[in-house]
Amino acid sequence: MKNYTITTFVLLGLTDEPQLQVLIFIILFLTYMFSVMGNLTIITLTFVDSHLKTPMYFFLKNFSFLEISFTSACIPRYLYSIATGDKVITYNDCVIQVFFTDLCGVTEFFLLAAMSYDRYVAICKPLHYVTIMNSRVCLRLVFCSWLSGLLVITSPLSLGLNLEFCDSNVIDHFLCDASPLMKISCSDTWFMEQTVIICAVLTLNMTLTCVVLSYAYTIKTIFRFPTVHQRKKAFSTCSSHMIVVSITYGTCMFIYMNPTAKEEVTVNKVVSLLIFSISPMLNPFIYTLRNNQVKKAFNDSIKKIASFLNK
Template sequence: MRNQTRNVTEFILLGFAGTKRVELVLFTLFFISYVFALVGNFIIIALVWCERTLHSPMYMFIANLSFLETLYTTAVIPKMLVNFMSQRKSIAFHSCILQVYIYFSAGSSEFFLLAVMSFDRYLAICNPLRYTAIMTLRLCLLLIAASWMWGFFAVLPPTILVSQLPFCGPNSINHFFCDVDPILKLASSDVRKIEMINFVNSALLLLGSLLLTSVSYISIIGTVLRIPSAKGRQKAFSTCASHLIVVTLFYGSSIFIYVQPQKNHSLDLNKVASILNTVITPLLNPFIYSLRNKKVKEALRHLTRRKIFPLINC
């Protein structure tokens, strides 16, 4: 096996099996969802960029979250839409590896960013008098940069290992994008070590950032419960409710798919769960953060009146 070379130059993405009519319906649904996700996340980025009232750490984190979700959904959905309309649903080998890297790097960065956002909410609720002194602009930018760097560097070694595997056929991936598990099933060598590395890496990334998020929220809940008035408790909890919804959706589906040493569930079930990360969460993110946030809605009305949505005019 060590002497084998890679004969496969492209993969076939099986996607969702069905008739042309079913593929047309799915194309329409995913295309509309993708457009709304792009527009919604771009609006959030534009609002934070243009409106001085949103130049605070919390909204800078939200804007980066929107950019990351735009990045990893764009790495997957356009190619999937093209394949819906194509007879040969192929993707070049190097394009497949690049898709793997962008998707998992952006996703890993988002896990750390969600943990950073929970720490930000912890400071705002548990230490409100010291919040501005601790969460300075410099610290905010450092945390954002660390989230990006950690995510993109952590995924690089496993991606390189996968790219060096011999693939001699078959070349059909039972997924709608280049996910690691179905790719490893096609390798013409023993991949147990790489599977273990991927498992440990996923566990550290997901569960490590989830631990930091959980510790922050345990402290937040303890502080909120000590607030004497019901109105005060409701106001305090509303400041982190949107973030908690995104955390539940993103972590729930990702842990189900990737943090299991033995993949007992089917790849078809993985495809359904992956839709949460690639389609549903990026689509819901702008609505969760904008419709539930008074300052964002006011900024949106302000920009609408001034007609300065394009970033170049801000």
């Protein structure tokens, strides 16, 4: 983002009402702490528990790290802004925030697609699961997810770095994002807007196609299982991931494919807040509450800590 006169931006946030700001601060602080602690718990359990050394939990560990990075890219800065009243963010900090929020956001879709493929192999090809989903393949899938995210945001980001800001430096949002930045730029943003939309639609369509195909074959295979117990067990291994996929894709499609949401700034900000704060908090609880292995690993860890403290 080239700029010759503006070196800082002002983030308006969600509201100027003091009472509402206090409420928002409390809610965001709690959701952020629960999000970080919940995802850190999953990461820790996958490291210390030998039963969670499978590809499924390797992906879950990386997904939890991604969620922490995603919410940490903007929520602490907004909490600081509410607590101190300082709404000013420097140009460089704004660029950094755009980079990390976009990178983590786009990478999440590719990682969810990789996790869907893992569930497909586990249920449709159980005898070859260990061979197909070996450690090298898992590492490559995670690396490719991050690389794909980086490649997708490269074009919009490079165009954004050429934006000029001449008059206004007030961003009607609680974080630096492409859409509100383009609104206050004095450059011609038509090409960048089209690039952002194309990248968003391609990412959503590509990854969603992989997810849908993976689960179409997976569900088809599950219905062929001879007993209800087998079908129920198979569904339980996929249900958590399917819920997370539904939340993630649903909120993003609302922003990018709902014309009304594009015009309604308030609605857009609220949905963004759900994506950056509520979803990262819910995901660890969704995975742990619906997963017996994770719950068992958590209980075992608590017992070990308790016995250690009693010594």
